[in-house]
Amino acid sequence: MVEFNNVSVWFDDNLVFKDLNFKVNDGEFVFVTGPTGSGKSTLLRLIYMDIFPNRGKVIVGRFDSRKIKKRQIPYLRRRLGIVFQDFKLLDDRNVFENVAFALYVTGAKRKEINRKVLMALTEVGLSHKKNSMPDELSGGEQQRVAIARAIVNEPFLILADEPTGNLDPDTSTEIIELLKRINLRGTSIIMATHNYSIIEMVKDAKVFQISNHTLVQIK
Numbered sequence: 001m002v003e004f005n006n007v008s009v010w011f012d013d014n015l016v017f018k019d020l021n022f023k024v025n026d027g028e029f030v031f032v033t034g035p036t037g038s039g040k041s042t043l044l045r046l047i048y049m050d051i052f053p054n055r056g057k058v059i060v061g062r063f064d065s066r067k068i069k070k071r072q073i074p075y076l077r078r079r080l081g082i083v084f085q086d087f088k089l090l091d092d093r094n095v096f097e098n099v100a101f102a103l104y105v106t107g108a109k110r111k112e113i114n115r116k117v118l119m120a121l122t123e124v125g126l127s128h129k130k131n132s133m134p135d136e137l138s139g140g141e142q143q144r145v146a147i148a149r150a151i152v153n154e155p156f157l158i159l160a161d162e163p164t165g166n167l168d169p170d171t172s173t174e175i176i177e178l179l180k181r182i183n184l185r186g187t188s189i190i191m192a193t194h195n196y197s198i199i200e201m202v203k204d205a206k207v208f209q210i211s212n213h214t215l216v217q218i219k
Helices: 040-047 070-078 095-104 110-123 139-151 169-184
Strands: 002-011 014-024 029-033 055-060 080-083 157-161 188-192 206-211 214-217
Touching (some): 014 040, 014 214, 040 055, 040 188, 070 080, 095 110, 095 139, 110 139
Parallel strands (some): 029 188, 029 206, 080 157, 157 188
Antiparallel strands (some): 002 014, 002 055, 206 214
């Protein structure tokens, strides 16, 4: 599903990864941890091909970083769900429209959009908030909207970049429990976090730590 082969990345004179090898299989829940600035977000950006390795290759599904064309990148991203720490909701659109936005770009028909958006909002427990604006929601609700947007296209993989970083402990627990349920449905999840209490909530997850410009599996 995701495979890094001898990946090296650097920015100017700043080495981030050197000869990194990493694999995620279908249905796995994987944590990537490490201190701020160690490369967690860079790893996720390599997966959704926002950046590319200086050496080596990244394979995501049928897409190869060495062969993918620029016009193919949106098709890769349609197969991924991406959740950020700061939610990245559109302030001028209600909850329904925020989630539907991920479908409009695919050319989906209105009937299909309605069905999929309501299913995704039901999954995250927010169907009753479909007409609310983002500023009317709590932080936890906004993150659940972001997760609904991430799953509405039925991705094979969700990338979560510090998704609980702006949330209180109780709300963080709710978000992790939601992601666990999504994972049990068969969707793989890669989550970047520096919070070990979050990692301990997912007993069967694999845990990788960024160390010396590579990944070391610690669980």
